[in-house]
Amino acid sequence: MSSVSGGRFDFDDGGTYCGGWEDGKAHGHGICTGPKGRGEYSGSWFHGFEINGVYTWPNGNTFEGQWSQGKRDGLGVETRGRWVYRGEWTKGYKGRYGARESKTTGAKYQGTWSNGLQDGYGSETYADGGTYQGQWVAGMRQGYGIRSSVPYGMASVINSPVRTSLASLRSDQESSVGEGAHEATPSQTNLQVSGARGGFVLNIFDEPPPKKKQAFLKRTSSIRKSFLSGLRIRKKGSGKSTTPSSISGVESTGTTSEYEMPHMVAEEIDANTTETYMGEWKNDKRSGFGISQRSDGLRYEGEWLNNRKHGYGCTTYPNGAKEEGKYKHNYLVHSGKKKNLFSVRYAKIKERVDQAVEAALKAAEVARQKADIAVSR
Structure with a gap:
């Protein structure tokens, strides 16, 4: 393809590009759409690479921010399902520091990241309002930290035995969030322990051995x-x-x-x-x-x-x-x-x-x- 200043270009896979062009590569401002209109990037380009713009995936997830060598790198905002992440990115992954929170509940994590997972120090708030503050390794609470529950009547009921951090990227199955997807009704004065609740593990009565x-x-x-x-x-x-x-x-x-x-x-x-x-x-x-x-x-x-x-x-x-x-x-x-x-x-x-x-x-x-x-x- 010859070098031109801009225009519309159709690719063999069905994708299209409209915008600036230099030396056979996207350069300046342009919009690139994937095959059959699936996925779109709109923003700045530098000799074929995205620099700063908005990428929309076919499923509706979006990223708005900085890019380097074709990967998200720098500052950016990702909207993925009911989760929104705002913070730093490194070579395509959430890295260094950022905050991830739910659009539908009060669940959120704020702290350091590595390779897309919570790592280092961070503070997590669960959907029921309980918190964890302390150390993390590869998306899991590890090291030293403090877990504080909300009142028992308000604590989430844990229906799934699989527990990953409520705001963790390891838990993208949003219907089973471990620390509880369903809120308990706080209207009773005393509540019988019929199922585990977020932040509660102590029990007055001994459990029988296996x-x-x-x-x-x-x-x-x-x-x-x-x-x-x-x-x-x-x-x-x-x-x-x-x-x-x-x-x-x-x-x-x-x-x-x-x-x-x-x-x-x-x-x-x-x-x-x-x-x-x-x-x-x-x-x-x-x-x-x-x-x-x-x-x-x-x-x-x-x-x-x-x-x-x-x-x-x-x-x-x-x-x-x-x-x-x-x-x-x-x-x-x-x-x-x-x-x-x-x-x-x-x-x-x-x-x-x-x-x-x-x-x-x-x-x-x-x-x-x-x-x-x-x-x-």
């Missing part, structure tokens, strides 16, 4: 009871649960009560109750050391794994009673309170609990520091 573990634990309990009975060292009431039955809802008897299967009772949570977690995160979940506390007084300090109490820690109940020891997936398997039997063993458990609580307090302090950095970005 089914595969239950048979083993029952066998272990039976063997220990026979052994202790043979030695005639059982004492009446010596093995009651360290958590009062009025709190735990678990009826326990015998010296090995910590291995008994609990009778699960649904907990009722006041609609105004809130929950805050400060500590370590991994793969978008509470993992490591940290502290979670509800406004009604329920508090756990210690080790976490995948949003569950796992490892050594201490639970404080609303009435002030404490339960401490080793947990597995929210279930207390070894108590640090017993002193009348195998005292050396329980002394070691108590020592591990104290160490875990201290580590959780330190992790919470680091989380506060990281949250301050995230908010200031």
Whole structure:
């Protein structure tokens, strides 16, 4: 094609270009439309490359901003479905700093990015108004941060077990946003825990161990009871649960009560109750050391794994009673309170609990520091 100053050009694939032209390349201002009118760029060109303009995809998504070597680079605004991103771009990806928010809810993320995903420090607000402030890695909460819920009656109900960050680019399936797509009705004074709610993981009642573990634990309990009975060292009431039955809802008897299967009772949570977690995160979940506390007084300090109490820690109940020891997936398997039997063993458990609580307090302090950095970005 010969060099001309401008005009209309039709390409073999059905696309067209109308605008400035120099040395066989788009130059100046022009509009390029894709085959059969699908997709369009309108703006400035420099020797065949987009410089600054608006690109509209066939599905209606748009980008308005700066380009370099055919890729979005610099400052720009992307509208993609119900999400709008405003910020910096690097070689075609969201990069360095920007804000992404929903046009239909209050969900948004503001902070640093890398390769199109939240990375570094940022603050996220969820559709129900809850927040996370802290560190991110590859679009997931990882490092140290603070998660604060809204009142329980307003918290989103989590219908999907798959949890990716509410405002994360990893979660473009907008009907299942993990931290909850549906708002709960705050009209009830007390709400029964029938499903998980955004920002809430603490529960007054222990969860039973996995089914595969239950048979083993029952066998272990039976063997220990026979052994202790043979030695005639059982004492009446010596093995009651360290958590009062009025709190735990678990009826326990015998010296090995910590291995008994609990009778699960649904907990009722006041609609105004809130929950805050400060500590370590991994793969978008509470993992490591940290502290979670509800406004009604329920508090756990210690080790976490995948949003569950796992490892050594201490639970404080609303009435002030404490339960401490080793947990597995929210279930207390070894108590640090017993002193009348195998005292050396329980002394070691108590020592591990104290160490875990201290580590959780330190992790919470680091989380506060990281949250301050995230908010200031």
